[in-house]
Amino acid sequence: MLVFIQTIASGILIGGVYALIGLGMTLIMGVMGIINLAHGQLMMVAMYITFVLFTHLGLDPYICIFITMPSLFLLGIVIQKYLLNPLIKVESILPENQVLMTVGIGMVLTEIARFIFTSNYVSIKTPYAAKAIFLKNISLNLPMCIAFLIAVFFTLLLFWFLLKTDTGRAIRATAQDKEAALLMGINTPRITYLTFGIGSALVALAGTILLPIYYLFPDIGGPFTLKAFVITILGGLGSTIGAIVGGVILGIAESLGATYVAMGYREAIGFVIFVLVLIFLPGGLKSITKV
Amino acid sequence: MGKRLCVVGLSLCLFFLPFIAIGAEPIKVGIVLPLTGDQAKFGEIEKQSFDLAFEEINNAGGVNGRPIQALIEDDTGRPEVGRSVVEKLITKDKVVMVGGGYSSSVTYAVAGVCQQNQIPFLINTGSADEITAQGWDYVFRLNQPASEYASGMESLLTEVVKPKSVAILHENSLFGTSSAKSFEATAKKLNIEVVMKEGYEHGGIDFKPVLIKVKDKNPDLLYMVSYVMDAALLMKQSMELKLTPKLFVGGAAGFTLPEFVQNAGKASEKVISATLWHQVLPYPGAKEYYEKFVKKYNKDTEYHGAQAYAAAYVIADVLKRAKSLKPADIKEALSQTNMMTVFGPVRFISYGKMINQNKLPTYVVQWIDGKLELVWPKDLATKPLVYPVNWLKEWGYQ
Secondary structure (H helix, E strand, C coil), X not given: CHHHHHHHXXXXXXXXXXXXXXXXXXXXXXXXXXXXXCHHHHHHHHHHHHHHHHHHHCCCHHHHHHHHHHHHXXXXXXXXXXXXXXXXXXXXXXXXXXXXXXXXXXXXXXXXXHHHHCCCCECCCCXXXXXXXXXXXXXXXXHHHHHHHHHHHHHHHHHHHXXXXXXXXXXXXXXXCHHHHHHCCCCHHHHHHHHHHHHHHHHXXXXXXXXXXXXXXXXXXXXXXXXHHHHHHHHCCCCHHHHHHHHHHHHXXXXXXXXXXXXXXXXXXXXXXXXXXXXXXCCCCHHHHCC | CHHHHHHHXXXXXXXXXXXXXXXXXXXXXXXXXXXXXXXXXXXHHHHHHHHHHHHHHHHCCCECCECEEEEEEECCCCHXXXXXXXXXXXXXXXXXXXXXXXXXXXXXXXXXXXXXXXXXXXXXCCCCHHHHHCCCCXXXXXXXXXXXXXXXXXXXXXXXXXXXXXXXXXXXXXXXHHHHHHHHHHHHHCCCEEEEEEEECCCCCCCHHHHHHHHHHCCCEEXXXXXXXXXXXXXXXXXXXXXXXCEEEECCHHHCCHHHHHHHHHHHCCCEEEECCCCXXXXXXXXXXHHHHHHHHCCCCCHHHHHHHHHHHHHHHHHHHCCCCCHHHHXXXXXXXXXXXXXXXXXXXXXXXXXXXXXXXXEEEEEECCEEEEEECHHHCCCCCCCCCCHHHHCCCC
16 A cells, blocks of 8 residues: 555656646647647756756756746747747648747757767756655655645646736637637737747746756757657647646656556556547547536 | 087987887777766776776887777767767778777677677677677677676675565666576575566656565565666665665666765665775786876776776787787787786686686675775675664664
8 A cells, every 4th residue: 555655646746747847838739739849858958057057056956947937938939939930931841840840949959958068967966855755654755845846836827827817818819719819909929939938938947846856968858848748648739737637647657657567668658648548538638627 | 500400409309209109000999988878977987997098008118119099989878879880990990909898788789790890899898698698709808797796795695694585676778687687596596585576767767666666575685787877866765765675785887886976975875786896806906006097087986997997908918919910810819818907817718608708706895984895705895894784874864
């Protein structure tokens, strides 16, 4: 029983971080109708910013959030405004040339990171990195708990933003029907780059709070882009609640798989879910929750 | 006037003298190591040791007056890259022989290419048994094969720890599976029950699910085969889970590097590991090598470095003895090697299924107060083995 509870606890904690990664991607998906395949790479950029701030200025990674989120927000806006939006007007053989562009951006970011930091694995050591909280016999890693709480806080903040502010409403309107939103006087190009900025900021947050737990190298982005993709499909394209539930489900499923199937198949679990969802629940969780 | 000319002439001579001495065409030797990627730390320590050794060899006159030029290529820890860099070394740079070889997977790929091209390959680290068990006559191995890593530990287990059960965790790479399989056989031989044997995919964030399973089985020993980042994460998370077997045992590789202690912090304390070398071993030059390395690079070295340093001297010795620099002659000279190095005596023999394999004992080290101390065999130990260990106290819970 203890094994089971510990497994679920680990799964939920890591699931919180996954949810953040998935949220950013699903927001962008909802508004622009494209999958951002540079998502994990944007996270990698945020992690390197945190790493540099920590090693050179001694800034605590949790304080770095206030630097990484705005920087990635700006980077996201620049990418959308100057690299992706111009592509909408261009005629091409493939209709998804924006998606291809994100793949290219991802590669460029990875290679720039490799050029500056080499392929070495680096990690940061904080005094609390290996601290654990004990609830009876269940051990919870402190940075993991902090990460989970921060993830919950920013998710709530995002919901408040989407539900209560004008800009948030405009984003939702654009996601529902771009042309109708345009007719209602919403500046949709502005909304698209704003959304890309917010999505990037969310994944920056995920990267920053992941760094004290994990380590960092230039190729870290790829696996996380895939994870975000699985979560987005699982949650139903464009569904924010779906992304949160999907993230937590992926975290728990990976943990359960590692405990009860085999640690070696941990990564495979996500893809099994991916395939099963595509076959049996093509609309994702969205078709159940309707939001 | 004549005097001035004389001075100019003399100084010109002095200026060109070193160039005349080593002006002879250098002998090119290819070295394949992981200089970037997750195994870069191993590659770094080996490259520095190679550099140190070749510098000494060339300063002492090189090989019959010709210096050795080491072309060190980066395999990034990936077999396909390893293949392509060694192909480049052989076809484009025309190296006379190849050295290096860190991870087993890469070494295996490189060895295949060398055998195909009939270029001698002296392996100094890649240890999966399969590599020298293919009947490849151009492939020689200086270090102990993976199946023997834990052999030095057997007497420690039977005499001191007397464990009844063991859990084995290993990276599912060629080196990891090969080591785990042979430790399982060792455990069976020593009547230790293997309660769990599981591979993991490199690069996991959270090892807790598998560690909690270990905790549930409560084995006396936890044997782990990992590279450095995973080794540190495994120990840190064991600490968080208060997982307390009688001993944590590392199967060399990630568990002996200075970076292990830097990344795992106090979770590394009192962990024991198999090792292939320690600077206090009574081999001529071992201590001197350690001191030279520390002086030059201002950091510790361990068995990977010693392997590289010894390999450089074997290469120089072989090239000196070879009748010509043709691959067949170098191969011939390699098979007749019989010399002492800082890593121990080197002689390539055939035993078991392996050919061209050097046979050396292995040892046990323990991290005591952040220092890697040799604890077994007893007569060579730098510090007595700390056992039993109160882990909770060690980790600051008590």
